[in-house]
Amino acid sequence: MRIEINLSRGEKARIFGPASLQVHTGRVVLLGAELAKGDSVRIADSRSYTLKSEGDSLVEVVLEGYGRIEAPRDEEEPIDEWIYIADTILDECDKPCVITVIGPVDAGKTSFSALVSNRALSRNVLPAIVDADIGQADIGPPGFISLGMPDTWITWLRELEPVAMRFIGSIEPGPVAGRILASVTSLVNEGLLRGAGVVIIDTDGWVSGWSAVEYKLDLVRLVKASHVVVMGDIDLYRFVERSVSSKVYYARSPLVYAERDVSDRRRLRSENYQKYIGGESREVDLTKVSIHGSCLLSGSMVSDESIYRISREALKSDIITITRYPGGLCILVDSDEQPDTQTIKSLQRKLGNETIVIHRGGMTNILAALSGPDGNDYPALLESVDLDSMKALFKTRYTGPVVRVIFGRIRLTPEYREEGVRRLWI
Numbered sequence: 001m002r003i004e005i006n007l008s009r010g011e012k013a014r015i016f017g018p019a020s021l022q023v024h025t026g027r028v029v030l031l032g033a034e035l036a037k038g039d040s041v042r043i044a045d046s047r048s049y050t051l052k053s054e055g056d057s058l059v060e061v062v063l064e065g066y067g068r069i070e071a072p073r074d075e076e077e078p079i080d081e082w083i084y085i086a087d088t089i090l091d092e093c094d095k096p097c098v099i100t101v102i103g104p105v106d107a108g109k110t111s112f113s114a115l116v117s118n119r120a121l122s123r124n125v126l127p128a129i130v131d132a133d134i135g136q137a138d139i140g141p142p143g144f145i146s147l148g149m150p151d152t153w154i155t156w157l158r159e160l161e162p163v164a165m166r167f168i169g170s171i172e173p174g175p176v177a178g179r180i181l182a183s184v185t186s187l188v189n190e191g192l193l194r195g196a197g198v199v200i201i202d203t204d205g206w207v208s209g210w211s212a213v214e215y216k217l218d219l220v221r222l223v224k225a226s227h228v229v230v231m232g233d234i235d236l237y238r239f240v241e242r243s244v245s246s247k248v249y250y251a252r253s254p255l256v257y258a259e260r261d262v263s264d265r266r267r268l269r270s271e272n273y274q275k276y277i278g279g280e281s282r283e284v285d286l287t288k289v290s291i292h293g294s295c296l297l298s299g300s301m302v303s304d305e306s307i308y309r310i311s312r313e314a315l316k317s318d319i320i321t322i323t324r325y326p327g328g329l330c331i332l333v334d335s336d337e338q339p340d341t342q343t344i345k346s347l348q349r350k351l352g353n354e355t356i357v358i359h360r361g362g363m364t365n366i367l368a369a370l371s372g373p374d375g376n377d378y379p380a381l382l383e384s385v386d387l388d389s390m391k392a393l394f395k396t397r398y399t400g401p402v403v404r405v406i407f408g409r410i411r412l413t414p415e416y417r418e419e420g421v422r423r424l425w426i
Ligand SMILES: Nc1ncnc2c1ncn2[C@@H]1O[C@H](COP(=O)(O)OP(=O)(O)OP(=O)(O)O)[C@@H](O)[C@H]1O
Pocket: 014, 046, 047, 048, 049, 050, 077, 078, 079, 103, 104, 105, 106, 107, 108, 109, 110, 111, 112, 133, 136, 204, 205, 254, 256, 257, 258, 259
């Protein structure tokens, strides 16, 4: 459906995607970006934004599917405050600023991050955005932390191509918080080295409970954030304000917005796995690279026949190989199914060692990364591995040299949907 809307000065319109809009006359502001005659924007499915007219303007909106447009009530819309906070922070940045944006799920963190980037560009300050949300990654694929360097205004981080990526390998931050902290810090520094006048860190929505709070506070401290913006949770704001030495601002969340349910989020992840991985098959000689995240491939072969016998009897399955890593044993069973946890626990008691069991059928479609000599991690999907020749096939778009292979915790289906999560698959 195509409609034309006339907006008078200061008037707002909330648009739910999928939709696209084009400015015919006048000027409107969307996520802090000023759109003039001829400018157009697409608003994706399951996203909503509120635009505001600067003077009298005429905007053509094309609504697709469930797309719709409505007039927001003043109390529903924080967009003026967001612009004010972004501008105030940018005014305070006499040297490069690092802004950490935190808040619960759907608080508006990603939108606010884009808004700060747009406001920075409008005053000729180069922005860098670190997408530190491994679960709902927008700049790169899920399981990665990515750096984007926008050179024009954006309405969604998905419009950016990553200029640097670090592999985390999980879509849950809890178990890998240390890896995230190190990766975010390194990408913040990379953004500063590339000349950013402001680095914006968009984080995940895990803010409830002590582990979550501690992790967010560690992040703020380690990246030496000059500013923190806490969104949509006033108690969290007060807590953060008391805990860090950065300048802390509170930003309200919009009261009305396009919500994403679990299946929308899964679909969005799937789209980004496909976008960044769906390439050619590439063979990697595992004897020529470092290997991270595999007990099987990094361990040394066990030859003690009794360990094989005990394992075979306990797991009721043929054993392909057993390797030893510091403090434990890694057992590969010749099975399509993973043995159950109780059976593995009882085997562990018999062997008197930490015991990790993996299965042959699980050693495929594992999210991984190929690290280049430039320090970047490039998305890859393990297709198969030949343990005799130590050659592995990966689906990847990366064609450069490989110095390291890192295996993650996520297993995908051939259609790039998440199939399972496990600490070790290989
Ligand atoms: N000013 C606004 N008015 C209405 N809806 C908005 C506005 N700004 C953002 N939204 C919508 O609110 C929803 C949540 O925003 P956003 O994705 O930025 O939040 P988030 O905190 O990053 O969420 P997540 O925790 O999932 O990463 C999105 O659908 C977004 O399009």
